[in-house]
Amino acid sequence: MKNIATKLALVTGLCLNLGFTMISTASAETKVGLLLPYTGTYASLGNAITEGFELAIEEAGRTEEFTIVIEDTEMKPPVGLAKARKLVYQDEVDVIAGVVSSGVLGAMRDFIHQSQVPLIVANAGNNLATGENCSPYIVRVSFSNGQINRPMGTWLSENGVKTIYTLAPDYAAGHQMIDAFTEAFTAAGGEVIGSEFTPFGQTKDFGPYLTNAQASGADGIFVFYAGGEAINFVKQYGSFNIKTPLYGSGFLTSPLYVEAEGDAAIGVRASLHYIPTLDTAENKAFIKAFQAKYNTMPSEYAVQGYDAALALMAAVDNGGVDRATLASQLPHVSYVGPRGPLEIDPATNNIVQNIYIYDTVMENGALTQKIIDTVPAVRDDVAGCQM
Amino acid sequence: MDLSFWILQFLNAMQYSMLLFLLSIGLTVIFGLLHFVNLAHASLYMMGAYIGISVAAMTGSFWAAFFLAPMFVTLIGAVLYFTLIDRMRTAGPMNQVLVTFGLIFVFLDLVRMGWGDIALGLDGPASLSGTTRLLGVDYPAYRLFIIALGLGVMATMWLVLARTQIGAMIRASVENTNMAAALGINVSKLFFLVFCFGCALAGLAGVAAAPILSATTTMGITILIPTLIVVVIGGLGSLEGAIVGSVIIGFMETFGAVMIPSFSAVLTYALLAVVLIWRPQGLIPARG
Numbered sequence: 001m002k003n004i005a006t007k008l009a010l011v012t013g014l015c016l017n018l019g020f021t022m023i024s025t026a027s028a029e030t031k032v033g034l035l036l037p038y039t040g041t042y043a044s045l046g047n048a049i050t051e052g053f054e055l056a057i058e059e060a061g062r063t064e065e066f067t068i069v070i071e072d073t074e075m076k077p078p079v080g081l082a083k084a085r086k087l088v089y090q091d092e093v094d095v096i097a098g099v100v101s102s103g104v105l106g107a108m109r110d111f112i113h114q115s116q117v118p119l120i121v122a123n124a125g126n127n128l129a130t131g132e133n134c135s136p137y138i139v140r141v142s143f144s145n146g147q148i149n150r151p152m153g154t155w156l157s158e159n160g161v162k163t164i165y166t167l168a169p170d171y172a173a174g175h176q177m178i179d180a181f182t183e184a185f186t187a188a189g190g191e192v193i194g195s196e197f198t199p200f201g202q203t204k205d206f207g208p209y210l211t212n213a214q215a216s217g218a219d220g221i222f223v224f225y226a227g228g229e230a231i232n233f234v235k236q237y238g239s240f241n242i243k244t245p246l247y248g249s250g251f252l253t254s255p256l257y258v259e260a261e262g263d264a265a266i267g268v269r270a271s272l273h274y275i276p277t278l279d280t281a282e283n284k285a286f287i288k289a290f291q292a293k294y295n296t297m298p299s300e301y302a303v304q305g306y307d308a309a310l311a312l313m314a315a316v317d318n319g320g321v322d323r324a325t326l327a328s329q330l331p332h333v334s335y336v337g338p339r340g341p342l343e344i345d346p347a348t349n350n351i352v353q354n355i356y357i358y359d360t361v362m363e364n365g366a367l368t369q370k371i372i373d374t375v376p377a378v379r380d381d382v383a384g385c386q387m
Numbered sequence: 388m389d390l391s392f393w394i395l396q397f398l399n400a401m402q403y404s405m406l407l408f409l410l411s412i413g414l415t416v417i418f419g420l421l422h423f424v425n426l427a428h429a430s431l432y433m434m435g436a437y438i439g440i441s442v443a444a445m446t447g448s449f450w451a452a453f454f455l456a457p458m459f460v461t462l463i464g465a466v467l468y469f470t471l472i473d474r475m476r477t478a479g480p481m482n483q484v485l486v487t488f489g490l491i492f493v494f495l496d497l498v499r500m501g502w503g504d505i506a507l508g509l510d511g512p513a514s515l516s517g518t519t520r521l522l523g524v525d526y527p528a529y530r531l532f533i534i535a536l537g538l539g540v541m542a543t544m545w546l547v548l549a550r551t552q553i554g555a556m557i558r559a560s561v562e563n564t565n566m567a568a569a570l571g572i573n574v575s576k577l578f579f580l581v582f583c584f585g586c587a588l589a590g591l592a593g594v595a596a597a598p599i600l601s602a603t604t605t606m607g608i609t610i611l612i613p614t615l616i617v618v619v620i621g622g623l624g625s626l627e628g629a630i631v632g633s634v635i636i637g638f639m640e641t642f643g644a645v646m647i648p649s650f651s652a653v654l655t656y657a658l659l660a661v662v663l664i665w666r667p668q669g670l671i672p673a674r675g
Binding site: 198260262 | 526530604606
């Protein structure tokens with residue numbers, strides 16, 4: 001159904017495009033492929049990123065300058081790779097943006113590198129993509145898994161937490177998030193006394209794991225969960241009335257689904273690269289525009305989409321007109337966005353950004369985020385990246 | 388790892404077993420009687436959760452959702468029965484599996500269109516929101532409620548099947564449909580009733596699970612596999628088989644996750660393989 005609808009929309013889009021190019025004589029047009037999951041577990045992320053991306057282009061009044069071709073990765077690495085090929089060879093896009101899953105990113109990496117089409121990563125956090133497997137054609141405006149969690153490890157240790165029990169889903173991102181946290185936490189003097197990885201996408205009942213974590217006697221539990229798993233985890237943590245404080249990667253209590261977690265989310269401390277309650281002019285303007293267009297609060301995913309478009313427009317303004325010039329301009333982008341000051345680190349092509357440590361609190365009958373600390377300009381190590 | 392730890396894990400295992408039981412019993416009874424493999428059973432479970440969330444949002448009461456959601460799901464089941472299931476009854480297992488497998492995707496997209504992709508939560512009733520002290524441990528009251536619900540359904544079903552006339556009719560039809568029909572049992576009416584009842588149980592499991600597990604578009608597909616394993620291990624079509632199967636799987640997954648987490652995912656499949664080799668008809672099959 002969805003596929004047919006997308007195809008129809010595409011065909012219509014193509015026809016309109018054709019018509020448009022025949023009348024208009026202007027040729028300074030940039031063709032962008034948005035490669036995101038619109039079906040499956042992370043469809044909501046794909047939609048949020050698209051919303052942010054389209055908002056940024058519209059806000060800038062440059063909708064006629066950018067042609068967007070949308071493709072669904074279905075969260076499957078082989079599908080993602082096939083769609084990337086289609087965007088490059090058939091649609092002949094100048095640049096690709098998106099990619100939610102680190103698995104899809106991994107599958108596309110060599111193709112992107114060889115075809116020399118710049119890719120703006122708007123979610124997938126795999127450390128390797130801007131580490132060992134970095135490429136001058138892959139620029140990340142979202143985050144790396146390590147970047148989100150290292151500051152939290154240091155911060156917890158500095159704030160009197162001595163022992164931690166960790167939990168995360170058993171897949172690449174889960175391991176990278178926990179490894180980064182553990183490294184920073186132990187470097188700062190803390191000790192991880194227990195660690196468990198739960199079967200990814202199959203674990204619905206965290207009761208047994210929570211009981212284990214509590215029995216370990218640690219000062220705190222640090223976890224990474226996202227989406228439906230995060231909701232289940234936090235709700236079940238609440239229902240067991242566990243006294244051990246819960247800390248996490250900020251996706252745990254993301255504004256996107258914190259409402260579904262309810263009161264159990266209150267008091268959970270987590271670290272993230274964007275918090276909707278950030279008190280800056282840029283963020284307020286962004287939220288106002290986002291709410292006016294979509295009638296809902298933006299999430300960190302929407303911001304990633306928004307920033308992907310801002311980075312692209314900045315690269316175009318600096319003289320990026322085709323694949324090669326866009327690829328050379330993207331790593332030098334820097335600006336102040338809703339998240340705060342941002343720049344791309346040309347050594348890794350990963351973003352340098354603030355990480356916020358926040359509390360989820362109840363205010364006027366609604367759950368909201370209170371920032372308790374800011375770790376400025378977090379930069380990833382070069383970690384084996386050779387451009 | 389003191390005693391209270393093991394009691395907590397025992398209760399966790401019981402709670403999961405009861406949820407599996409509520410789902411597998413509907414599936415297995417439908418199979419036993421109609422010889423119909425209804426993979427869409429798991430979608431009805433998902434519909435139970437989502438409809439429950441909508442009813443709770445409209446009425447503001449969990450209990451309204453708890454009683455109305457299974458009814459709506461039964462209605463969906465009845466529509467399915469007359470449009471598809473009844474026609475497919477003699478079409479053979481492969482066609483049935485294909486049709487009901489297709490239905491899973493239809494329901495998946497219906498839910499995405501109606502409720503969106505973001506996982507939704509359902510607040511349990513206020514009276515069951517805290518923890519209760521039991522056997523020296525504090526355990527979430529709502530989870531105890533699920534254990535009680537499962538045991539209640541189990542006891543009721545056993546009573547109905549073993550001690551009532553309709554139970555005798557169902558047992559007779561499972562044993563030999565043609566003979567039961569020849570003895571004057573209205574088999575097609577019985578089929579319909581049992582199918583509706585199975586759907587209601589799936590809806591009940593969905594709405595009962597929603598406060599703990601939250602509702603996601605993938606919840607049906609993720610629960611389908613453990614449910615099928617329960618039914619295959621226990622023996623297709625039998626109540627006792629569903630009880631034994633769900634308790635085995637519930638305990639195995641819970642204690643596997645606690646003691647040998649890296650193997651927990653493999654354990655149930657290994658057991659499935661062993662049972663299929665050693666007793667392909669299941670541990671307690673419906674027909675001797």
